[in-house]
Amino acid sequence: xxxxxxxxxxxxxxxxxxxxxxxxxxxxxxxxxxxxxxxxxxxxxxxxxxxxxxxxxxxxxxxxxxxxxxxxxxxxxxxxxxxxxxxxxxxxxxxxxxxxxxxxxxxxxxxxxxxx
Amino acid sequence: xxxxxxxxxxxxxxxxxxxxxxxxxxxxxxxxxxxxxxxxxxxxxxxxxxxxxxxxxxxxxxxxxxxxxxxxxxxxxxxxxxxxxxxxxxxxxxxxxxxxxxxxxxxxxxxx
Numbered sequence: 001x002x003x004x005x006x007x008x009x010x011x012x013x014x015x016x017x018x019x020x021x022x023x024x025x026x027x028x029x030x031x032x033x034x035x036x037x038x039x040x041x042x043x044x045x046x047x048x049x050x051x052x053x054x055x056x057x058x059x060x061x062x063x064x065x066x067x068x069x070x071x072x073x074x075x076x077x078x079x080x081x082x083x084x085x086x087x088x089x090x091x092x093x094x095x096x097x098x099x100x101x102x103x104x105x106x107x108x109x110x111x112x113x114x115x116x
Numbered sequence: 117x118x119x120x121x122x123x124x125x126x127x128x129x130x131x132x133x134x135x136x137x138x139x140x141x142x143x144x145x146x147x148x149x150x151x152x153x154x155x156x157x158x159x160x161x162x163x164x165x166x167x168x169x170x171x172x173x174x175x176x177x178x179x180x181x182x183x184x185x186x187x188x189x190x191x192x193x194x195x196x197x198x199x200x201x202x203x204x205x206x207x208x209x210x211x212x213x214x215x216x217x218x219x220x221x222x223x224x225x226x227x228x
Binding site: 003004033035040041042043044045048055056091093097102103104105106107108109110 | 120161209213215217218219221
């Protein structure tokens with residue numbers, strides 16, 4: 001069990017550029033979540049997958065954000081035309097579905113995005 | 117929309133003091149309550165997952181209680197140590213297929 005891995009750890013970009021982050025979950029976990037955290041706030045839900053299906057997406061999520069989990073393993077989160085307000089820590093977490101493991105989330109170290 | 121509140125926002129205690137934090141959540145359609153610890157430069161780590169009213173869980177010097185009828189959970193730390201310094205996050209969900217909704221956290225600093 002190597003844990004949840006996220007890349008890159010840090011990303012600095014200019015406003016208007018596109019960025020993509022990757023998350024590799026714990027291999028036997030079928031659920032994968034993306035959260036965003038800004039200073040002074042708790043993690044805010046963005047979207048989640050069960051296997052390759054995207055089951056829920058936050059209403060707060062702009063159409064500039066898209067996430068994929070093509071083979072039910074790793075996931076990518078892309079932000080197009082970044083804005084300064086997108087600067088945040090992007091956290092990925094994985095879990096077992098249903099009652100298994102009681103839905104406990106295992107988090108990665110996050111990707112810190114800074115939009116200049 | 118599920119709303120999870122935590123208090124206090126931050127807390128400074130002396131080494132050896134005992135302390136506690138509060139998490140409030142909607143009591144209707146309750147499914148589960150989670151506590152996580154997030155140390156600086158590390159990943160959030162699960163402490164407890166609680167589902168039953170009256171549930172009490174313990175892990176070393178840290179324990180938690182759950183009251184689903186009134187919608188609150190307490191986290192207790194006995195004899196705080198500097199290594200307990202972290203942000204403690206509470207999260208709730210109202211079904212097994214909905215995502216966890218997190219509170220803003222309580223930032224604990226333990227002074228040696």
